[in-house]
Amino acid sequence: MVSIVDVAKAAGVSNKTVSRVVNGEPNVKPATKERVQGVIRDLGYVPNMAARLVRSSRSLTLGIVTDFISTTPYSGDIVRGIQEWAEENGRTVLLANTNGDRDKEREIWRTFQSHRIGGALYVSMYHREISPSLGDVATPTVLVNCHPEPANGYPSIEPNDYQGSHDLTRYVLERGHRRIGYIRLNPKLLGAELRLSAFREAVREAGLSDSDVDIRLGMEGPIGSETNRVYSQAQDLLTGSNPPTALMCGNDEIAFQAYLAALGAGLRIPEDISIVGFDDFQTVSLALKPELTTAALPYYALGYRGADRLMRVIEGEKLREDHLVLECPVVARGSCK
Amino acid sequence: MVSIVDVAKAAGVSNKTVSRVVNGEPNVKPATKERVQGVIRDLGYVPNMAARLVRSSRSLTLGIVTDFISTTPYSGDIVRGIQEWAEENGRTVLLANTNGDRDKEREIWRTFQSHRIGGALYVSMYHREISPSLGDVATPTVLVNCHPEPANGYPSIEPNDYQGSHDLTRYVLERGHRRIGYIRLNPKLLGAELRLSAFREAVREAGLSDSDVDIRLGMEGPIGSETNRVYSQAQDLLTGSNPPTALMCGNDEIAFQAYLAALGAGLRIPEDISIVGFDDFQTVSLALKPELTTAALPYYALGYRGADRLMRVIEGEKLREDHLVLECPVVARGSCK
DNA sequence: GGGCAAAATGACAACGTTGACATTTTTGTT
DNA sequence: AACAAAAATGTCAACGTTGTCATTTTGCCC
Known part of the structure; x- marks a missing residue:
């Protein structure tokens, strides 16, 4: 492989001068610079980052x-x-x-x-x-x-899972919903707990009583191999005697399954039931019809x-x-x- | 940072001997090896891959x-x-x-x-x-x-998109389906064309006529910013006067929207309409209820x-x-x- | 005990860069 | 023309490894 020594010889200058040109150091005569750059191009010289690192200890x-x-x-x-x-x-x-x-x-x-x-x-x-x-x-x-x-x-x-969930809950409340279901993510997830806490705080601030909110556990068990009860919990929630008018989901994938449960039960979204998610996983949130209202994680x-x-x-x-x-x-x- | 020279000095051997130990070369006295390894541990020596590359031109x-x-x-x-x-x-x-x-x-x-x-x-x-x-x-x-x-x-x-689509089509045909809808991916995708070709070939081989298959374009336009007509095409297909009994989708995301259209139309999957996808994107294929039959891309x-x-x-x-x-x-x- | 071969270890230079400093050339001022 | 300063360029060794070859030590056989 072409090295700085090869370039220097071909250009009739020292290694150090080639190094100056390559690294854009000042005080190189323009004619010299152009000659060196021409040789670099001709020979196809590409600096060796390893050698550079060995000598200077500066890593990129x-x-x-x-x-x-x-x-x-x-x-x-x-x-x-x-x-x-x-x-x-x-x-x-x-x-x-x-x-x-x-x-x-x-x-x-x-x-x-x-x-x-x-x-x-x-x-x-x-x-x-x-x-x-x-x-x-x-x-x-x-x-x-x-x-x-x-x-x-x-x-x-x-x-800020808490802030996102709090704002989203207030958004739902501001739309007039007073009976709200919540399907939670695996409690082992910090985000899950933050989102649930914020939801609880926001509905409390709005004066809703315990009987106005129905919180279900959607996912549990070791992360990576959770038990998924979302679909059945959503079905249960939606077909109860006094179902919620809005369903908040711990994330968009939960919302996805909530949609399937709602549609399977003959409900129209959002006419019969409003559904919101969390994270704005666009593979899901934009594919759902109607598109999903959610809080966006800033990945x-x-x-x-x-x-x-x-x-x-x-x-x-x-x-x-x-x-x-x-x-x-x-x-x-x-x-x- | 600790170098091979430091280790050599501390162990009372040469750089080369330390190098032999680090690289597992033969002909090093066991007692010497252990002493060197002890020093490596004590000093926290980690070889410098850059220096190694400069000298040997062997990259890992x-x-x-x-x-x-x-x-x-x-x-x-x-x-x-x-x-x-x-x-x-x-x-x-x-x-x-x-x-x-x-x-x-x-x-x-x-x-x-x-x-x-x-x-x-x-x-x-x-x-x-x-x-x-x-x-x-x-x-x-x-x-x-x-x-x-x-x-x-x-x-x-x-x-092998062709083989996968061909096998999947035969799977659908073997289940008795004779009126089959197909929602295709963006024609700009090689995989899309291969899958469609295989579908056409398989239904031709099974003796189905043109009127038995209904092929719709679900996605089109520049890749990355496609126009998505999947949902509306699925609705159209499923609510026609003589709807298909099976719907094949160009990929799992198309299947996802086909599900929403089917459920929204009050159809039961798979009782009223069978739906299959392609690629086995498990975020979707396992989240759908019932879970999606598909052909798995071996990513x-x-x-x-x-x-x-x-x-x-x-x-x-x-x-x-x-x-x-x-x-x-x-x-x-x-x-x- | 000596000689020879194998095992073990060390010396040295090389890889491709660049930092520090030296040397040469050029330019400007008196 | 001379001198000083700035610009331009070069010299040299160093970074941390390892390949190649040399040297030393050890073990075995006669």
Whole structure:
């Protein structure tokens, strides 16, 4: 492969002069610069990032550690946000997946360390509190879609599930609904609990009594292999003697099954029953007819801004706040009357 | 950071001896080996892959180029297959996304070249014929979920849409259906055309006449911003004077909307109408009630076996065949009577 | 005990860059 | 024309590994 030495010889200058041209350093005579650039083009020289790293210890590579990809494959959006930031900022991305395995994770951190990456984003596929297994690896790290256990000081960026659910509940209440069903996500999910808490708080603030709300558990068991009772709970809710006029779902996939239950029971959405979701998983929310009213998890922004935060950490900047929380805006579509 | 020189000094041996221990080379006295390993542990030494690459020109890094992630985010599964192979084979993965932009793609290949990666997988998010923009980059490359234009000699691995659709159609026919609707994917998709061709061939083989099949166009326009007519076409098909008894859909997302149309029309699945999809996008196929009968695209296997093929190409092995095609098995669930 | 071969270990330079500093050339001012 | 400063370019060693070959040590056989 063509090296800087080859270019220097062909251009009649020193290696250092070629390096200056490649790196855009100042004080290179324009004629020399053009001659060197011509040779680079002719010989097809591409700098060796490994050699550069060995000499300067400056890495332009970031690592992404993902835990596992759940059945709602949002990792695409978080990872895409990171990638787009990386591309805009001249960074390359190493990707590794732990599949939730601690030993694998430790191995991944070691591999990243052996690549001397500049920093890493630890991306959780669902909102939770974690403790990454960096061991004594000192890679600058930002947690995405999760936050650290109290003993750990990693900066993080996560969604505001509580605010989103609270706003969405108020949206439903403001439309006049007074009998509301709620099908909850697996309680093991932090986001699930936040969303439910916000729902409870909002209906309490609106003066609804316990008999006005009907909360059902839709998913339970170990994450990744949950028991799904959504469909049957939705059927039960909708065909009761005093059914709700609005059904709030822990996420869009739950809403999806609620739709099937409603339609199967001959109900019209939103005439007979309003249904709302959470997360704005567009594969579902836009495919449903009518389109789903929901609160949007800012996945892309979590990735993009998480990467930006990592850059600041790598550069030694003191972050204004360690834990950033991004809002989940209500997206009003046709499913809520 | 701790280097091999530090370890050598602390262990009282030469750099080369430490290198022998780290790399598991033979002819190292057991006592020496243990002493060196102890020092490595104590000092927390992690080899520098960059230095290793500079000296030996042997890379353990693979690149993944993805074009863009469509609204059915299967990239997770293809990429996961690649990642799992990489992890099992001690490889690290660089990931870059072109978003379908030729200039971005050229830049990605250059970046990969600057990292001196061993090889790359070019992953298309939908089945198609392509010509990657490697320029004169000579990186060993395998195409995944696509095949090369005739002028290009890249090995590839892709799904057998025709076989899957043919088998699925026969499955439907074998269940006695004789009036069959078909809602097709965007004709711009190679997979869409293959699936439709197979459907036509299978119904012709079964002796059905043109009046027995009703083919509708569900999606059209530029990929990524298609016009979606699935729901209305499904409604039209299902509420006609002589509706089909089975509805075949170009993919699972089309099946999803077909379900909504059927349920909205008061039809029971599969009693009143059988519905089948294609690709086994489990976010949809398992969430539908009853669960969807479909043909499964082998995304994970495309990734995993694509990576394995790349390894053989990198190692200079002559592949038995340049273009591998993986079957799409029928997955019989409850939606087809 | 000596000699020879195998095992174990070390020396050295090389890979491709770049930081630090030196040297040469050019330009401007007196 | 001379001198000083700025611009341009070059020299050299260093980063952290490993391939190649040399040297030393050990073990076995006669």
